[in-house]
Amino acid sequence: MRWIFTSGGGRWLMVMGSRSLGRVIFGLITTRSLVALMGLLILNYFTHHNEVMLLGHSDTYTRDKVMQVTFAYNHFGRGLIQRMPRCRHGYFHVVNNDYTHWEMYAIGGSASPTINSQGNRYLAPRNRFAKEVTKRDYAGHWQWKHWNWRSEGDLFLNGAFFTRSGSGRGASYARASSLEAKSSSLVGVITSNAGALNCRGGRRC
Template identity: 60%
Template sequence: MPRCRRGYVHVVNNDFTMWEMYAIGGSGNPTINSQGNRYTAPSNPYAKEVTKRLDTAEEKWRAWNWRSEGDIMVNGAFFVASGEGVEAKYEKAYSVEPKSATFIDQLTMHAWCPRCQEQQPGQVEYCKWW
């Protein structure tokens, strides 16, 4: 799961499942832009939130630029946005144009961990190396 300290993270076209506490975390005023992802919350009712701001009071992290655009939330998952959106200096930093989150199955169907010989393509979330 991505965690950003300061800096900028562009989370695009991923399939997040089976997180234990959060799917995206950050500290130190990072900018996080989530686009075209699918977040499937675990059954634990206390772990439905996608986002987690670490070691910072709410009055400070409310100014951090975290946004979700075109993401699909499943099983009660929710994203807590903050700030005013992506800062202009980061708009130019996009490395990839996001696809619609409705294509997640096709985009991740061959994703797997090459270190884990037991894995079958498409089952990354169960990999013991993560």
């Protein structure tokens, strides 16, 4: 896959049992989601999408507690609203991604996921009520305060902020740590070629 475009009501793209999904441009998708269950999402380019990425089958499907997903070096661009990603159960490493647009929030969760955010660049929208990177769904503070969500080395611009919870100790994030994060100051360079390669038949990419 190089390009994925849909129109109208949108469709589900499900990734099950795949090791990786990389160098794809996702655009003009309106209401449905990319659903990933296990693996690596790397160097993708996302634009014009409401519910961008849903990680997990359902909040009641507890077999997903062993899920481990890394997404690295992705660009989240114009026209994105929410779920970059939304995580249910499992362990998620969000590393060196460039978040330049969101309208509601960037990263969400609903069933005690472990989220390790490292070396990302978060540029908040102008809307003063949408500056928060994170969102917890279907849980009160007394519940989600125990969820392990941390931010390390992230760059927050235009008032963006990440609400941490649970433990900040490294041992709690061992299964949500898959590669070493680079400095957030390098994110623009790292993600500058995210998306499909500009390849032509008979020539090197």
